[in-house]
Amino acid sequence: MARILIVDDSAISRMKLKDIFETDCHEVVGVAEDGLEGIEQFKILKPDLVTLDVTMPNMMGVECLKEIIAIDADANVVMISALGKGDVILDALNAGALNYITKPFEEKQVLKTIREALE
């Protein structure tokens, strides 16, 4: 069981992810609607894992990721992205993201990725 922070500007994505995590007995300790809020929440909550949407208002996911890694180099971050954003994902992985999930989500795929990231 892990403490998870969800950072996503889409309410539907947040809800879906929360559902999926909670059915797998993880605890969603916080949700944030954009990158800036995500960083604030990260500092306060110190979650075990962050899911981070790539495209968000105020601060794009990769920028947000870099800030989080600057705060805690060992932070576990999994990116969430629409299909066809390979370049951005590659940047994110090189910047320290552990893995990524593509939208639309598939429950099994999400849980598999999260478990691998937490191992």
Next chain:
Amino acid sequence: MSETILALVENAKVVLNTEKSSLIHTYFEANTACKGIVVQDDTGSPVGLVMRNHFYQKIGTQFGYSLYMNRSIELIMKTEIIKVDVTCDLASFGLKAMNRHENDVYDLVIAMSGDAFVGVISISNFLVAMSEIKQREIELLNNQKRILKEANEQEKQYRLEIEQKNQSIKNLLNNADQGFLSFGETLIISEEISSVSEIIFGRSIPGMHFGELMRHFLRDDMYHLLINSLESMFKQTKKARAKAFLKLLPDRFKTDHRIIQMDYKLIAFNEDKKLMVILTDITDKVTLEQKQQDEKNNMKLVLSAMNNKSEILEAIEAARRFFSKGYKEILATSNQILDCLSEIFRMVHTMKGDFALYAFHNTAVDLHVIEDRLATFLKDIGAVETDAIDHYLESIDFESMIGKDIAIIENFLGEGYCASEKKIAISSAQVELLIQDIEAHYEQYDRAVLIRKIRDLTNPTLNEIIMSYDEYTKILALKLDKTISAFDVKGDLIHINRNDYRGFIKSLIHIFRNIVDHGIELPDSRIENGKSEGGQITCDISECHRAIHLSISDDGKGINPEQIRSKAKEKNLYTAEACEAMTDQEMIQSVFKPDFSTQNKVSMLSGRGVGLYAVKSEVEALGGGITVDSVMGKGTTFKIELPLVKS
């Protein structure tokens, strides 16, 4: 053999050389196991040896007893004795012992430690010890030999097994339908590849750079992503992280005639990282799937073509007009380029919706591409010249675009689908002539009844017209993973002349798109909110005071006034004060404003901010009105009032 003789030294009886032989005799008699006695001089140095056998041989001769018994030992003792130092090794001792003179082959050797006498060594004991040592050595050697032999055989066996395995893997690889190749950090493809890989690439690939090999088959951006991802992947120290990079690699590519799927497997991660690529020819599978999808689309198209012929022919004619001169007329107006382009964009968007509704799949896809291109013009409107738009639209060959779908229809329904339109036009003219005849020849009452009956024959009811959106709406929902469980049309049966309401009827597509896209929730969240899995759409039609009242309701999530408010602010639809002053009910009417859309993403369905404005325009053009009511969580109702046109 570096062992010394020390272990073989035994104590021995020692007598002085001045003693008499009788002493020897007494000793031998008392100690029957004693084989020999050492004789010393008065300095303690051994000077001779009396062996039992030799002693009794001498004594036993004819005069032996009297010659030796009571006389000095020196007469009977052997003086040719062998002395060895205890540090002597067994091999040298053996040599010395074997080199005894053949007349002096007695058994005992005198053992010295420096100048001091320490004892005797029995040569026969020495030989026994030697043979025991030899025996042990032989056993050891045999043992080693056996181990060596076993090891050899084991190794042979292993080698055989490995060879067999390699061979069977190679056979497997070569006989599988899949191709295999692998490479390490240098991306140079290893020698071990399966023959299928070479068939796929049509060349010999070992020693080639994987990136260079793939470059011919990938778009530039995919090629760069491949190279960069592989570079990063090989740097990873954790397998899970490396795997994350693997997901970025292309999963298929096309050769001249085949579609190849690529799967990746990390092998030997720890020392020398290697990546195996598994190539599967999925051409047949993809072709079959595509064929099935095409057939489904074709059937839908043909059914639609039979049911909506006149509308379809009119839509084609309108589109043809647009692409031949319609857009030029718009561009030629004195309006600003933004307005012209917006108008063109709106028209293409509506056209796409129409053709999608009529199952003109190929045409709709092509129009989507055109719409995308126009959207990029719109985005960059400051830098766009009218000529560029004109030039782009001029390049579009509408006849070949629509030709693909027409060919499918004519394949099923016979040639002349488009050509036979004139017959229908004539027959409706004939209807008009008939009505004119009736008007001229019948009394007023009969005339009204007859004309009404004829009109009803050619005029469908509004219920039927709206019902034609049923399938479209449900298919749309499926594309979004949603379900529509009921599409009900109820109320008064009102016959209308399609021509009078044509624009309005077409514009209704935007309402149904909005309901499916924005109103109806995904099945999971519906169930969570205590609703049935599938959405319900209800259309209610009534006639009152020569007006048609049409309400279209869904039981979806409703419109969030706050979301509309913030969107309205963002788009500067009203002044800030007006925005705050508006009630929620007033605010949600903003959905009918031009360029209003709460959806950020642009899909093939809706979200380009064109939709509901088009409905409002059509309704108002007829002299009617449209409003929307919504309760968050419960659903939304569009209320439309239209004048009843009596031709």
